[in-house]
Amino acid sequence: MSRRLFAEFFGTFWLVFGGCGAAVIAAAFPELGIGFVGVALAFGLTVLTMAYAVGGISGGHFNPAVSVGLLVAGRFEARELVPYVVAQLIGAVAAGAVLYLVVSGRADFTSVGGFASNGYGAASPGGYSMTSALVIEVLLTFFFLLIILGSTSNRVPAGFAPIAIGLALTLIHLISIPVTNTSVNPARSTGVALFAEGPALAQLWLFWVAPIVGAALAGIVYNALLNDD
Numbered sequence: 001m002s003r004r005l006f007a008e009f010f011g012t013f014w015l016v017f018g019g020c021g022a023a024v025i026a027a028a029f030p031e032l033g034i035g036f037v038g039v040a041l042a043f044g045l046t047v048l049t050m051a052y053a054v055g056g057i058s059g060g061h062f063n064p065a066v067s068v069g070l071l072v073a074g075r076f077e078a079r080e081l082v083p084y085v086v087a088q089l090i091g092a093v094a095a096g097a098v099l100y101l102v103v104s105g106r107a108d109f110t111s112v113g114g115f116a117s118n119g120y121g122a123a124s125p126g127g128y129s130m131t132s133a134l135v136i137e138v139l140l141t142f143f144f145l146l147i148i149l150g151s152t153s154n155r156v157p158a159g160f161a162p163i164a165i166g167l168a169l170t171l172i173h174l175i176s177i178p179v180t181n182t183s184v185n186p187a188r189s190t191g192v193a194l195f196a197e198g199p200a201l202a203q204l205w206l207f208w209v210a211p212i213v214g215a216a217l218a219g220i221v222y223n224a225l226l227n228d229d
Contacts, residue, residue, distance in 0.1 A: 007058035009091040011060060011061075012062045012088040013091040015185070016099075019116075020095070020116040020191070022043075024116050040171075044169045044171075052162050064208075065212050071219070085187075093194060096192045097195070100195045112197060114197065114198055115195055116192050117181065118189045118203070118207045119180065122199070123198055128178070136179050137180060144165075144168055145219065169184075180207070189207035190208075
């Protein structure tokens, strides 16, 4: 179990540091900024690379919602849920702290601002409402879990699941960065909200509730309609 928890810690750290780091450091860099497409790719690549690196140890969840979805689908033990979520949260917060340390070392640093945090209303990149944020986070997490469950089933060739999952997370970010800055991962949201300015902490509840609801629904629907393993 200790090896599995360290794998979840490192995987979640890499996801938050790589994805949010791309958003905070590189997305708006003068003239050469990577923009929304670059940030979306960064998140997808973090999951793809760590799924291959440590997924064989822990299953490569790196996300409390994924752990819940796999639990509901019968792919994960209930007694392991809390240790996994704790390891994921520690990894996410550690990544947020290191990213803050890096960003605060810039010569003209004054504040971190939103710090790639998730939000709605005034905290949404596109000014989208709380209802819009709830709908898109539930829906996208639902499909993310369907892709995870399907690509890791016994019906598909082994070894390709990380590619499908990484590309799915990239697509999810391409759709929803303007709406919520894209969460689908409560650990990712928490890791930067603790250091962000603005309403990130006050709005964090939505980025726990919506992904977990979407993931749990996916586990139910997959077993009821799609699973023939």
